Structures are given as structure tokens and as C-alpha cells.
Amino acid sequence: METVKLLKSGEFLVAETSPDDVFIPEEFNDEQRMIAQTCQDFLEAEVYPNMADLEKGDRELMKRILKKSGELGMMGISIPEEFGGFGQSFVSQMLVAETTGAGYSFSVAYMAHCGIGTLPIMYYGNKDQRERYVTKLATGELIGSYCLTEPGAGSDANSGKTNAKLSEDGKYYILNGQKMWITNAGFADTQVVFAKIDNDRVMSAFIVERNFTGVVVGNDEHKMGIRGSSTAQIYYNDVKVPVENLLGKRGEGFRIALSILHMGRLKLGANVVGAAKKAVTDSVKYANERKQFGVLISSFGAIKHKLASQVIRLFASESAVYRVSRDIDGMMETLKADCGDTGRASIEAISHYAVEAAILKVFGSEMLDFVADEAVQIHGGMGYSAEMDVERGYRDSRINRIFEGTNEINRLLVVDTAMKRAMKGEFDLFGKAEALFNDLDKITGGESSGESYFIEKSRYIQNFKKVIMICIHGAVKQFAKNLINEQEVLNNIADMMMETYVSESLLLRVTKLENLKEIKPVYRDILDVNVYDTAEIVRKSACDAIYSFASPETTTSLIKAIEALTTVRGVNVKDARRRIADKLIEDNRYGF
Amino acid sequence: MKILVCISNVPDTTTKIKLAEGNSTIDTAGIQWVINPWDELSLTRALELRDDAASGIKSVTVAHVGPASSEPVIRKALAIGADEAIRVNANSPDAYYVAAQLAEVIKKEQFDIILCGIESSDYNGSLVGGMISEFLGIPSASGVSGIKIENGTAVVTRDIDGGKEILEMPVPFVAVVQKGIAKEPKIAAMRGIMLARTKQIKVYEPSAVEPLTNISVLEKPAPRSACRFIDAENPGQLIDLLRNEAKVI
Ligand SMILES: Cc1cc2nc3c(=O)[nH]c(=O)nc-3n(C[C@H](O)[C@H](O)[C@H](O)COP(=O)(O)OP(=O)(O)OC[C@H]3O[C@@H](n4cnc5c(N)ncnc54)[C@H](O)[C@@H]3O)c2cc1C
Numbered sequence: 001m002e003t004v005k006l007l008k009s010g011e012f013l014v015a016e017t018s019p020d021d022v023f024i025p026e027e028f029n030d031e032q033r034m035i036a037q038t039c040q041d042f043l044e045a046e047v048y049p050n051m052a053d054l055e056k057g058d059r060e061l062m063k064r065i066l067k068k069s070g071e072l073g074m075m076g077i078s079i080p081e082e083f084g085g086f087g088q089s090f091v092s093q094m095l096v097a098e099t100t101g102a103g104y105s106f107s108v109a110y111m112a113h114c115g116i117g118t119l120p121i122m123y124y125g126n127k128d129q130r131e132r133y134v135t136k137l138a139t140g141e142l143i144g145s146y147c148l149t150e151p152g153a154g155s156d157a158n159s160g161k162t163n164a165k166l167s168e169d170g171k172y173y174i175l176n177g178q179k180m181w182i183t184n185a186g187f188a189d190t191q192v193v194f195a196k197i198d199n200d201r202v203m204s205a206f207i208v209e210r211n212f213t214g215v216v217v218g219n220d221e222h223k224m225g226i227r228g229s230s231t232a233q234i235y236y237n238d239v240k241v242p243v244e245n246l247l248g249k250r251g252e253g254f255r256i257a258l259s260i261l262h263m264g265r266l267k268l269g270a271n272v273v274g275a276a277k278k279a280v281t282d283s284v285k286y287a288n289e290r291k292q293f294g295v296l297i298s299s300f301g302a303i304k305h306k307l308a309s310q311v312i313r314l315f316a317s318e319s320a321v322y323r324v325s326r327d328i329d330g331m332m333e334t335l336k337a338d339c340g341d342t343g344r345a346s347i348e349a350i351s352h353y354a355v356e357a358a359i360l361k362v363f364g365s366e367m368l369d370f371v372a373d374e375a376v377q378i379h380g381g382m383g384y385s386a387e388m389d390v391e392r393g394y395r396d397s398r399i400n401r402i403f404e405g406t407n408e409i410n411r412l413l414v415v416d417t418a419m420k421r422a423m424k425g426e427f428d429l430f431g432k433a434e435a436l437f438n439d440l441d442k443i444t445g446g447e448s449s450g451e452s453y454f455i456e457k458s459r460y461i462q463n464f465k466k467v468i469m470i471c472i473h474g475a476v477k478q479f480a481k482n483l484i485n486e487q488e489v490l491n492n493i494a495d496m497m498m499e500t501y502v503s504e505s506l507l508l509r510v511t512k513l514e515n516l517k518e519i520k521p522v523y524r525d526i527l528d529v530n531v532y533d534t535a536e537i538v539r540k541s542a543c544d545a546i547y548s549f550a551s552p553e554t555t556t557s558l559i560k561a562i563e564a565l566t567t568v569r570g571v572n573v574k575d576a577r578r579r580i581a582d583k584l585i586e587d588n589r590y591g592f
Numbered sequence: 593m594k595i596l597v598c599i600s601n602v603p604d605t606t607t608k609i610k611l612a613e614g615n616s617t618i619d620t621a622g623i624q625w626v627i628n629p630w631d632e633l634s635l636t637r638a639l640e641l642r643d644d645a646a647s648g649i650k651s652v653t654v655a656h657v658g659p660a661s662s663e664p665v666i667r668k669a670l671a672i673g674a675d676e677a678i679r680v681n682a683n684s685p686d687a688y689y690v691a692a693q694l695a696e697v698i699k700k701e702q703f704d705i706i707l708c709g710i711e712s713s714d715y716n717g718s719l720v721g722g723m724i725s726e727f728l729g730i731p732s733a734s735g736v737s738g739i740k741i742e743n744g745t746a747v748v749t750r751d752i753d754g755g756k757e758i759l760e761m762p763v764p765f766v767a768v769v770q771k772g773i774a775k776e777p778k779i780a781a782m783r784g785i786m787l788a789r790t791k792q793i794k795v796y797e798p799s800a801v802e803p804l805t806n807i808s809v810l811e812k813p814a815p816r817s818a819c820r821f822i823d824a825e826n827p828g829q830l831i832d833l834l835r836n837e838a839k840v841i
Contacts, residue, residue, distance in 0.1 A: 030664045034671055034785045041779040073782025086782050589606065591622070 006330045010355040010418035011427040012501055013465055016458070019512035022505070023091060023326030025318060026513060032092050035077075039099035042069055047106045054105060054228030055392070057220065062109055062228055063143065063187045070140015074100070075114050079122055080342045084135040087342070090332065090349075094270040094325040098318075101274025104396050105228030112183035112229075113137070115267050117144025120192045120260050121207060123347035124248040130343075133190055133207060145188035147179040147208075147234060148257050155409050158203060158254050162195035162236065172240040173197065173206060175214075179234045181403075185217050186230030193236070194253045203253035207245040214239035225395030259351040264404040266328070266350065269360025270321050272368035272400055276314045279368075279375040279393050280590040283307060286379050286390075288588055297378070301574070304581035306374045311580050312526050312533075313367045315592050320363065320505040324356040354417045356501070358410040363498045365400035365407060372397040411494040412487065418497065419472070433473035436466055440554075443561040453524070454511050456569070460531055461507060463565040464500040464538045468493060470561060471545045478549040492545035496538045503534040522583050522592075525576040532571045539566035593741075593763065595638045595652045596703035597674065598694055598724075599631040600684075601665040602714040609812075616807050625665055629777070630709025632672075636774035637739060638707060639673045647741040651675040653703065657684045657693045663793060670788040671780035677791065682798035685806070691723030692801040698728060700796075704763040705746060710735065710770040721768035731765045737772035 005021045028036075046065050047054075053061055069075060078093045079085025088096075100107050118137040121129055121144075136142040153160035162177025175195055182191070189210050194203040208215060218233035248256050284307055287298035297303050331349035339345055350357070375390040376383035383390050401407045422429035436443070443466070446459055475489050483490065510523045542562045550558050584590065603609065603623045610619040627635070638652045653676040654669040656662060666677045678701070680693045698706060708721030725732030737756075738749035748767055750757040761767070780788075822830045834841045 030667060031785060031789060033664075034668060034780060034788075035782065037668075038780050038782065038785065041777075045776060045779065071781075072779060076782060086786055586608070588608065 006327060006334070008421065008426045009353045010421045010429075012504065013418060013468060013497070014427050014429055014432055016462065017504070017508060019508045019515060022323045022508045022512065024509045024512050025095075025322050026516070028091075028095065032095055035088070035092060036095050036099045038072060039074060039096055040102075042072060042074065043100070043103045043106070047103045051104060051228070051392075057227065059186045059220070059230050062106070062230065065106060066109060066113060066143055067140040069110060070138075074110070075118070075140050076138040078114065078119065078346075079134060079138040083122065083130050084138040090328045090346075091322060091325045094267065094321060097267040097270035098274040098321070101271030102278040104275075104392055105226040107271060107275070108226045108229040108396075108399070109184055111264075111267060111271060112146065113140075113144050113188075116146035116260050116264050117184065117188065117190070117192065119263060119347075120146065120205060120247060120256055121190075123259070123343045124205070124252070124256050125207075125343075128244065129207060129247065137190065142189040143184060143187055144190045144192070145182055145184040146260065147182050147185075147191050147193045149181045150178060151180050151233075155406055157194075157257060160194060160196070160203065162193065164195045164197045164204065164206065164241070166197070166243070167240065170243065172242055173246065175206065175208065175236045175239040175241050177236050179236075181221070181231055182234050184230055185232035185234055186220055191215075191234065192247065194257055195236075197250055200251055202251050203257065204250050205247040205253040205256045206241050207247055208236070208239065208241055212239050212241065224398060225392070226399055259347050261405055262354050262357045263347070263350045265357040265361035265410065266324065266353070268400060268404050269317070269324075269357070269364040272364040272397075273314065273318045273321055275393065275397065276310070276317070276368050276371040277590045279371050279390060280307070280310045280314060280584070282388075282390050282393070283310065283375045283378045284584050284588060284590070286382070288585060290380075290382075298581075298585045301578070303378060304578050304585075305574075306378055307584050308529075308577035308580035310371045310374055311584055311590070311592060312530050312577075313370060314590070315526050316502050316506040316530050317360075317364050317367045319509040320356075320502045321360055323505040323508065324353055324360060327356070328353055355414055355421070355497075358405070358413040358417070359498045359501050361404055362401075362407045362410045362414070362494075363502055365397075368397045368400060408487075411491050414494040414497055415472075415490045416484070419476075429469065429472070430476075433469035436470050437473040437477075440470075440557045440561045443564055445564045445567050454507070454514075457507050457527065457531055460535065460568050461500060461504045464496065464503070464534065467538055467542045467562055467565045468496045468500060470558065471496070471542050474554075474558065475545065475549050478551075486549070489545045489548050492541040492548075495541045499534045499537045503531055506530055522580055525579050526592075528571045529573050529576050529580075532568055532573065535566045535568040539563070542566070593647075593649050593704040594702070595641065595649055595705045595707060596698060596701075597631060597635045597638050597652060597654045597669070598706065598708045598720065599635065599654050599656050599665065599669055600628045600690075600709070600712045600714075601625040601656070601658060601662045602628045602712050605629070611810055611812065615809050615811070618810070625662065627665055627668060628709050628712040628714075630711065630769060630771070631707075632777040633771060633774045634707040634709060634769045635669055635672060635674060636776070636778040637769070638705075639778060640774065641739070641741060642673075642675075648744055649705075649741065653678060653701070655680070655694055655697050657682055657690045657798075659683055666793055667788050668780060670791045670793075671785040672778050673780075673784055675791075677793045678796060679793050680796050680798050685803040687719035688723060688805070689801050689803040691720045692727060693798055694720070695724050695727035696799045697796060698724070698764075702764075705739075706764065706766045707739075708766060708768050710768050718768075721766050725766040728764075728766075731761060732768060733759055733761060733765065734768040736767040736769045739767060739769070739773065 076085030077088045077096045080087040100110055122134045137144050148157050150160040164173040164175050191208045193206045193208045197204050214237040216235040221231045287303055290297045328349050332345050335345035335348050372394045376394050379390050471493055475483055479486050510527045546558045604626045607623055612619040641647045642649045642652050652674050654674045655678040656666050657680040670677055684690045711718040733748050735750045736748045737751045740747050746761045748759050
């Protein structure tokens with residue numbers, strides 16, 4: 001791997017990145033494209049034709065389809081070869097997550113298996129556990145699940161009551177408790193269960209087999225969406241779990257649970273890109289067929305506006321997804337050289353990018369909700385018909401804001417984690433923030449005459465970062481340790497961080513595309529509208545935050561600085577969106 | 593026995609075709625190339641036969657006439673499971689040229705069963721298979737919708753008007769196949785994709801052959817004009833329109 005400059009998690013706030021240091025989806029090699037094609041072919045051959053039956057709750061069918069994907073090797077992407085997988089890069093793993101993300105409830109079942117169901121054992125298991133379980137999970141011989149949530153412990157995951165006690169002969173942990181909302185519960189052979197041993201303060205993790213005596217799986221929940229996936233409660237009544245099935249060390253469970261969630265969030269960020277591409281393609285196909293007032297509805301400005309807005313958010317989200325993925329691959333390489341174990345190196349690298357993981361999760365799930373909602377709207381009454389994919393897509397999309405940590409929790413994490421990393425000295429956030437804050441009166445937008453298109457855009461992005469730093473410094477100064485209780489302000493900061501990270505990723509992608517001579521004017525249109533919108537979101541969020549924390553004496557100078565830093569060149573958004581929509585309409589599918 | 597599957601690469605069936613300047617070729621920018629659907633089915637069936645130990649088929653090779661830029665499609669065939677691949681390094685100006693190049697390859701490498709798709713979804717010429725058999729002086733069967741090996745003998749099923757014709761074929765022979773030869777195209781498994789990386793694509797330089805045809809111009813079908821409805825009670829108006837407006841009677 002060529003050397004690229006690796007940003008630490010959250011460091012984007014204070015650093016400038018070169019387009020050469022990011023990976024963009026246009027750089028996939030032929031092998032990666034073939035891997036994605038296989039996933040796509042699989043959805044078309046096995047999933048879509050069975051969708052109606054899956055939705056009616058045929059769990060045997062879901063299990064069979066999952067196993068078929070295993071036979072094709074789709075479950076071994078993230079697993080090293082020595083444990084029966086294909087040891088693919090994180091970028092390739094994300095590409096698979098993206099492509100299968102268009103598979104509605106199959107995607108949820110498949111991702112739960114390959115991700116949270118399998119990877120805790122791959123990453124934290126010992127050799128014996130990996131050989132006994134991972135080799136079979138990697139081929140679909142076993143189906144996996146992940147059991148963290150309890151009736152009384154959702155967002156506050158460590159508060160669970162499930163308990164484990166060592167048996168007198170020291171051979172077993174006796175497990176008692178109840179888990180809730182467990183994906184694949186109906187048919188999973190293995191469960192990674194989190195429970196506290198004796199009166200421990202933190203949880204431990206166990207590998208439980210479905211057929212251990214005392215494991216009782218409840219009925220499937222009736223859900224708003226992803227109805228093809230099995231979600232149920234699981235009860236543990238004096239279940240004897242062999243001590244060999246303790247995963248990681250005693251008390252390491254919470255760390256395992258959190259690390260795996262970071263991984264889940266990243267993969268979810270890729271999933272929603274795939275789901276959104278499907279929804280945009282469905283939207284434009286319909287708009288290119290449906291006529292009203294004697295013309296195709298795709299010729300109406302209002303519809304073009306929707307189609308283009310879908311594309312812009314999707315394209316931007318995708319740019320961020322692959323940017324982080326490459327960073328993770330880079331970090332993995334470094335760590336692998338240090339610790340020698342691929343599994344541990346992978347999860348360390350993934351957990352390192354916790355800030356970006358939460359960003360992809362929140363931004364991506366909200367992007368998909370927007371895209372899915374507009375897809376319904378473009379279909380008019382037909383969008384409300386249960387016969388249409390967009391109707392299912394709309395219902396299925398909603399879960400993404402809830403699981404893998406709700407978006408509220410993840411917004412808090414975006415800010416909290418970045419600040420903690422900075423406090424640990426991983427990058428200089430507070431020093432820079434303070435300097436800016438103390439020199440508010442000198443702040444300008446920094447416009448210089450004759451700057452090039454990309455230099456100007458980069459200046460805007462750097463300005464948005466300054467806004468974020470000013471707000472962080474102001475809020476910390478005002479609330480000190482109490483900032484944690486000022487969630488509204490933290491949300492404002494999180495929103496700015498997310499929009500800025502995504503816009504910067506988009507800018508880097510478009511710059512790199514032009515460097516690679518793939519000049520298509522429509523990419524600049526996407527960037528223009530996105531940065532113009534981001535400026536507005538950053539301005540509004542910053543103002544909301546400042547009015548919430550600043551004293552009347554400082555408000556005026558703060559707001560003045562924010563206005564200077566968020567002023568961007570005006571864009572003819574109507575024409576830009578029309579050009580974007582026209583390309584989509586011409587292609588009749590999402591092909592950006 | 594060895595099978596050769598001839599594959600061509602064609603624009604993905606959902607591609608909106610644009611003509612390049614001069615209107616004698618298509619604009620290839622942004623086109624996603626795929627294995628011709630008939631060839632993909634032939635390959636699928638060939639692999640099924642190879643994987644059935646009783647068939648006596650030992651290997652499946654794919655051959656393609658095209659420039660290096662078409663290698664991803666060959667790689668895909670290897671990923672799906674072909675054992676070997678051959679590429680004749682030339683553009684393919686017409687069916688005669690392609691058939692002549694493939695015939696040369698077959699002479700060198702010796703295959704028992706040669707499978708060609710009945711047509712390719714780009715130019716739909718339906719010519720190459722028949723020409724290969726002519727070049728080599730070996731039998732061919734067209735419209736083949738089934739192929740199996742029974743006690744060492746190849747048996748093909750042809751769709752004919754109102755029924756089926758079942759033929760025993762002496763090897764070597766060319767089968768020009770149509771849909772039905774395999775149920776669904778085989779999906780490349782992850783292992784196959786990883787293995788494809790390690791398989792060589794043998795490249796032959798083309799033999800000196802002159803194409804027999806030359807495309808002077810490509811034209812898109814004229815857009816369909818709007819449909820006019822004439823009241824069933826009013827046949828006179830129909831006659832009038834056909835005579836005076838459409839000028840066809
Ligand atoms: C279909 C489905 C599949 C699932 N699959 C799995 C699975 O496979 N394994 C598994 O372990 N779990 C699974 N879950 C559980 C899921 O992760 C939880 O539902 C989620 O973490 C939220 O927990 P909760 O439902 O208890 O909501 P709560 O935690 O009760 O949250 C309610 C609301 O309060 C907000 N809130 C909570 N705490 C805070 C706070 N500190 N600050 C601000 N706001 C807060 C939340 O954001 C939310 O809006 C699944 C859930 C569903 C619906």
C-alpha cells in the first residue's frame with residue numbers, strides 16, 4: 001500500500017487533507033467490482049423474487065437465502081483466510097455492505113449475521129473459539145446473532161440485568177436473564193450474549209448456542225418495516241455456558257459491545273448508500289414513465305428538484321463512506337504490523353475511527369430517510385401502495401436511526417469522542433479553538449482575489465471548521481464539565497461536524513475526480529449545491545448554539561465571526577439541480 | 593473432453609446506446625460491459641458438465657476476440673469458473689473476422705465441443721458459430737437448447753418448429769446455443785473471484801484475415817410517433833387519413 005497521510009479520528013477538525021490521501025469509489029479495481037456484482041446478482045436472483053414471502057414472515061426461507069449467500073462466499077468477506085474467509089480490505093467490506101444494503105430485510109439479516117453476529121468472535125475470540133465458530137459462521141453453516149439490548153437496557157446498554165455465575169465445579173457459567181430486539185433470533189444458531197458475572201460493574205461476553213438447555217426464543221415482533229427479518233426476545237433460564245465460551249476476558253464485554261457497535265455503524269453507513277441508490281433508481285424510472293398534464297413528471301422542476309436533492313445527499317454520503325474506509329485500512333496495516341493478529345488489529349482500527357463511525361451512521365441514516373421519503377413522494381399515490389418497492393423502502397429505512405445506537409446517542413458521541421481524543425493529545429483542538437476565540441474581531445472569511453474553484457471551496461470548508469472550533473471553545477468555557485448535560489448545544493456541534501466532514505469528503509472526491517481527468521460538470525454542480533447548503537446548516541447550528549451559551553456581551557462578536565465564516569458565493573441552485581436531475585433522467589438509473 | 597466457450601462482451605442490457613461521431617460506431621464512454629447473455633448461459637452449462645464427474649469433460653476454456661480493455665469480461669468468466677482463457681488481441685470488425693480468428697485458436701488448441709451463443713446482444717448477427725464450423729469443416733447444430741453427455745457421447749436438443757430434435761453429435765462439433773441451455777447464469781462465487789486473479793489469460797496475436805464487411809452507418813430507429821385513435825363509428829375518417837395523410841393507400 002502506498003503511503004498516505006493518515007488522519008486520526010476527529011482530526012479532520014483541525015487538519016487539511018489532500019485529495020491524494022483519500023480513496024474514492026471511482027478507484028475500485030476490477031476484482032472489487034466483480035465482488036459487488038456478485039452481491040448484486042445474488043439480490044436479483046435470490047432476494048427480490050422472494051421478497052413478498054420474506055415479508056410475510058417466512059423465516060425458513062430467510063434462513064435458506066442466508067445460507068445460499070454463505071455458499072457463494074458472501075459471508076466470508078471480513079474473515080481472514082485461515083478461518084475460512086477471504087480476508088478482504090475494509091474498503092471491499094464496505095462495498096459489499098453497500099451493495100447488499102439494497103436488499104431490504106435480507107440486508108438486515110445478512111449484516112447482523114456477518115457483522116455483529118460473527119465479528120465479536122473473530123475479533124475477540126481465541127484460536128479455539130474462532131475455529132469452532134468463525135469457520136462455520138464464515139460459510140453460513142451457522143447463523144449468528146448479537147444479544148446486548150434488554151427490556152430495561154437499551155441506550156444505556158451496560159445497565160442490563162442478565163447475570164452469569166460460575167458453577168461450583170468451575171466448568172460452566174450459569175446464565176439467567178432476558179434479551180430483547182434480537183435480530184435473527186428466530187433461527188440463529190449462535191448468540192453473542194452480554195451479561196455481568198456475579199456483581200461485576202461491567203459486562204462480560206459469552207458465546208451461547210441456541211440449543212443449550214434453557215435458551216428460549218420468543219415470538220417474532222410485529223414491526224413497522226424490515227418485516228422479513230426475525231426480531232425476538234430471548235430468555236436464558238439457568239443456561240449452562242461452558243467456561244471455554246467466555247469471549248475475551250471477564251469484564252471485557254462492554255468494550256467488546258462498544259467496539260462492535262463502531263463496526264456496525266460504519267457498515268450501516270455503507271448499507272444505506274446501497275439502499276438509497278436503489279430508491280433513487282426506482283424514483284427516476286417511475287418519473288420517466290408517469291405522465292401527467294400530457295408530459296412525463298420527470299420534466300417538472302419540482303420533481304427534478306427532488307431527484308437532484310436525492311443524488312446530492314447520496315453522492316456526498318458515499319464520498320464520506322469510502323474516505324473513512326481507506327483510513328481504517330491504513331490504520332489496520334499499521335496495527336497489524338505492531339500486534340500481529342489480524343482480528344485484533346481490525347477491531348482496534350475500526351474502534352479508533354469512532355467519531356467518523358458515528359457520523360456515517362447518523363448522516364447516512366438520515367440521508368436514506370430523506371431519499372426514501374422523496375421516493376414515495378415522486379411516486380404519488382403509487383408510492384403509498386404496498387405493491388411498490390418504495391413503500392417498503394420507506395418503512396425499512398426508519399430502523400436505521402434507531403439501532404446500532406440511536407441517532408441521539410450517536411450525535412452525542414460525535415462530539416464527545418472527538419473532544420476526548422483531543423484531550424488525550426491526539427490532535428490540537430483546544431489550542432487552536434482558543435486562539436480563534438480570543439481573536440474573534442480579526443476573523444474574516446479569508447477571500448483572496450483570483451482563487452481557483454477548488455481553493456475557494458476548500459477555504460469554505462476550513463472556515464466551517466473554524467466555526468465548529470469557536471463553538472466548542474465557547475461551550476466548554478461556558479459549561480465546563482456540565483457541557484455533557486447541554487445536549488441541545490452538543491447536537492448543534494454534532495450537526496456542524498457531520499455536515500462539514502461529509503462536505504469535505506465530497507470536495508476531496510470531486511477534486512480527485514478532476515485530477516483523474518474524469519471531468520463531468522455535474523460533479524461540480526453537486527459540490528456547489530452541497531457546500532452552499534452546508535454553509536447554511538453550519539450558520540444556523542452555530543447561531544443556535546451561540547444564542548444558547550454566550551453572554552450578551554460576547555454574542556455580537558461571535559455572531560459576526562460566524563456570519564463571516566459561513567458566507568459563501570451564491571449558487572444558481574435551480575440550474576445546478578436541473579443539470580444533476582437531467583443526467584439522472586437521461587441515464588434512467590443512479591449512475592453517478 | 594475439452595469445451596471451448598466463445599464469449600463476446602456487450603454493453604449491459606440497460607445501457608442507453610449513443611452513437612459516436614461519424615455514426616459508424618457506438619459511443620463507448622460510460623458503458624458497462626458484460627458477457628453476452630447467451631454466452632454466459634453456455635458457460636454455465638459447460639461448467640455444470642465439467643463439474644459432473646460422469647460427463648468426462650475435463651476442462652472449460654473461454655475465448656474472446658478483443659483488445660486488452662475487454663479483459664475484465666474474460667476475468668469474470670474465469671471467476672464464474674472457466675479453467676483457462678484465451679484472448680485474440682484484435683478488435684472485432686465483423687463476424688467473419690471473429691470466426692476466422694476463433695477457428696485458428698481451435699486448430700491450435702484442439703477442443704471437442706465448441707459453444708457459441710446464437711447471437712450477441714449488441715449486433716445480433718447470429719453468424720459466428722456457423723462460420724467456425726465451416727472454417728474447420730466440422731459439424732454444427734444451431735438453436736441448441738440442451739446439451740448432455742451420455743456414455744461419452746454428446747447429445748444435443750434443438751428447438752425446431754413445433755417440437756424438439758435430439759441429435760447425437762460426433763466430436764469435435766460446434767453448438768450454437770440459445771436460451772434454455774442453462775436455467776440461470778451462474779453467479780461468480782467469492783472464491784472464484786479470488787482464484788481468477790491467479791489464472792493466466794493466454795494472448796494470441798491475430799492471424800491475417802480481412803474482414804468482409806464494413807459498417808458505413810448506424811442509425812437509431814425513428815422515435816415512434818403518437819398514436820391516433822379514430823372512432824369505430826367513423827371508418828371514412830380512417831380511409832381519409834390513410835390516403836391523404838399517411839399516403840399508404
Ligand atoms: C428491529 C430492531 C432490531 C434490533 N436488533 C438488535 C440486535 O440484534 N441486538 C441488540 O442487542 N439490539 C438490537 N436492537 C435494539 C436497539 O439497538 C435498541 O432499540 C436501541 O439501542 C435503543 O434502545 P431502546 O429501544 O431501549 O430505546 P431507549 O434507550 O429507551 O431510547 C428511547 C429514546 O430516548 C433517547 N435516549 C436514550 N438515552 C438518551 C440519552 N442519554 N440522551 C439523549 N437521548 C437518549 C433515545 O435516543 C430514544 O430516542 C434492535 C432494535 C430493533 C427495533
